[in-house]
Amino acid sequence: MPIVLGLLAFVIEFGFMVGVFLLASALVDGGIAGTVVGVLAVVLVAALWGLFIAPRARRRIAKVPRALAAGGAVAAVGAGLLGLDHSRFGVVLIGAGLVLVLAQLALDGNVPPPNPPRAPLEDGRRSRKRRR
Numbered sequence: 001m002p003i004v005l006g007l008l009a010f011v012i013e014f015g016f017m018v019g020v021f022l023l024a025s026a027l028v029d030g031g032i033a034g035t036v037v038g039v040l041a042v043v044l045v046a047a048l049w050g051l052f053i054a055p056r057a058r059r060r061i062a063k064v065p066r067a068l069a070a071g072g073a074v075a076a077v078g079a080g081l082l083g084l085d086h087s088r089f090g091v092v093l094i095g096a097g098l099v100l101v102l103a104q105l106a107l108d109g110n111v112p113p114p115n116p117p118r119a120p121l122e123d124g125r126r127s128r129k130r131r132r
Contacts, residue, residue, distance in 0.1 A: 002107060009103040012074060012096045013049070019077040019086075019093050020045050026084045045073075055107075063108045071101030 024041035025034035052061050053070050060066065078093025 005103045005107050009100060009107065012100045012103070015089075015093060015096060016074045016077060017042050017046060019074075019081055019089065022086055022089070023077055023080045023084070026086075063105065067101045067104035067108075070104055071097040071099075073097075074100055 021038040021042050025038035028034040028037045049070075051057055051059055053066055054060070061069070075094045075097030078090040078095075078097060081087065081090030081093065084090075
């Protein structure tokens with residue numbers, strides 16, 4: 001079941017990034033400028049997502065605020081798309097935002113902890129394990 005929820009969350013996050021591109025591009029009235037702004041918006045949102053929301057994020061926020069922020073961001077982009085020519089996709093993203101909140105809450109316990117740092121040797125170098 002965690003694999004299915006993880007895959008569902010990934011698909012929703014991918015749709016969210018597409019929605020961010022469409023929304024940012026439409027706000028600039030399309031064209032080359034819209035494409036550039038859309039790509040920059042996706043890069044910015046993906047960087048923030050990777051920093052605070054992603055399962056292996058270094059500065060991952062707490063469980064409930066993270067789930068609400070992720071679902072709220074997806075739903076907000078969906079609501080923004082409702083007023084544009086992408087109303088069907090906007091409705092899908094609003095529903096997907098609700099599903100993402102539940103998926104984030106259900107998946108939180110299934111993320112393995114990060115690898116602990118290796119202990120330094122007496123002379124300050126890090127130990128190296130031989131692979132056979």
